[in-house]
Every structure is written in structure tokens, then in C-alpha cells.
Amino acid sequence: QEQLKESGPGLVKPSETLSLTCTVSGDSVRSSNYYWNWIRQPPGEGLEWVGFVSHTGSTTYNPSLRSRVTMSLDTSRDQFSLKLTSVTAADTAIYYCARGDSLSGMFDVWGQGSLVTVSS
């Protein structure tokens, strides 16, 4: 059964870089059937798509975050990662990694989420 799990620091200082990794099990990030997403949710608020990395390593980001986001793929470890630079309190959120289906646009497998707080 496919599972995704986020890992990374739970606390980041303002102006620094947020870094998270998602480990995929029961599946391969090399599959062309899927793309690998980050989605975030500020406490008590709705969901915001951050971006995705494809099985080839190509990326597409939310235009509102594009200048600060970098995503990458590690096929040897079946992991993908997120870096968000120059963070502020507004970036405090639960960050989910999620598998996206290439055909239908749905997110069919989600990680449990990782709360990242931006605070000094």
C-alpha cells in the first residue's frame, strides 16, 4: 500500500529556509503515472497547492510562491523535497506531501502532514 511521510524541522526562524522531505513507500517516484506535490494548510484555514515535481524532475509551482520555492526528486531514495526561502509567519502551516494522478488531476494519496512554525 502506498504511503507518504513528511519529515523535517518543526520550527524555522523568520527569513530562513524551510526544508521538508517526503518519503514514498509502496510506490516509485519514477512512475510516469504520477507527480509529486506539496500542499499546505495554515492553522484553521483552507488548502493551498504549493507545487509539484514530476518523475522526470521537472517542476511547476504556484505562481504566488514561485520566487521562493524549489522542489526536487531523489529517485535513489524514492523521496522528493521542498525548500521555501525567506519564510515569514505567514508560511506557518501544516505541509502535506501528496501523490497526484497524471490523468485525472486528483490527489489520491496524502502524507499525515508536518506542522512547520515560523518563529524566532
Added chain:
Amino acid sequence: EIVLTQSPATLSLSPGQRATLSCRASQIIMNNYLAWYQQKPGQAPRLLIFEASNRATGIPVRFSGSGSGTDFTLTISSLEPGDVAIYYCQQRSNWPWRFTFGPGTKVDI
């Protein structure tokens, strides 16, 4: 960017009642690439419906989706206490892909 609007914001019903949740898009969603998710407190979202009307694996038949173009509906035919959650719709635009979520409908029982 396609903006999704959901109504009502909150729906308070009794067990056994029918819940009808609406999702309206600011532009036509091509190929009906519209999905619905259920998020219970403290949990990650769970996929319920994809391509507007297809139930995801393991989803009970009392959850159904319908609609096309700009207007979509999620129906829960007979509410159970375990259905208390926030329900989000989500779309994918044409290439370059962009994904947006609606603000959610909270279902209380």
C-alpha cells in the same frame, strides 16, 4: 486562475438526512477534472470523488458527485455521525497545470 466557491459555508443536519454541497468554478473546468475531499479534525484530507462523479477506492456509495462545466455537487445521501468534517472541492486547469481548492464546507451533525 480558476477560483472555486463553495456553498454553504456550514451545513448543520441530523443523522439520516441528505447533505447537498455545492462547488462553483469561475471558468469551465475542462474534462471535469474536479475532485472532492473530506478532512476530519487533525487528519489529512481524504479523496472521495474524482473527475466529478467517480468514487475513490473504498468510499461508501452514499457519497456521490455530479455536475459539469462550472457547477458541481457532492451529495451525502444519508448522513452518519462519522461524516462530520470539512469538505473541499479541487480542480486542475489545463497545461501548465494549476491546482486550486475551494474554501470548504463544514458539515455538522
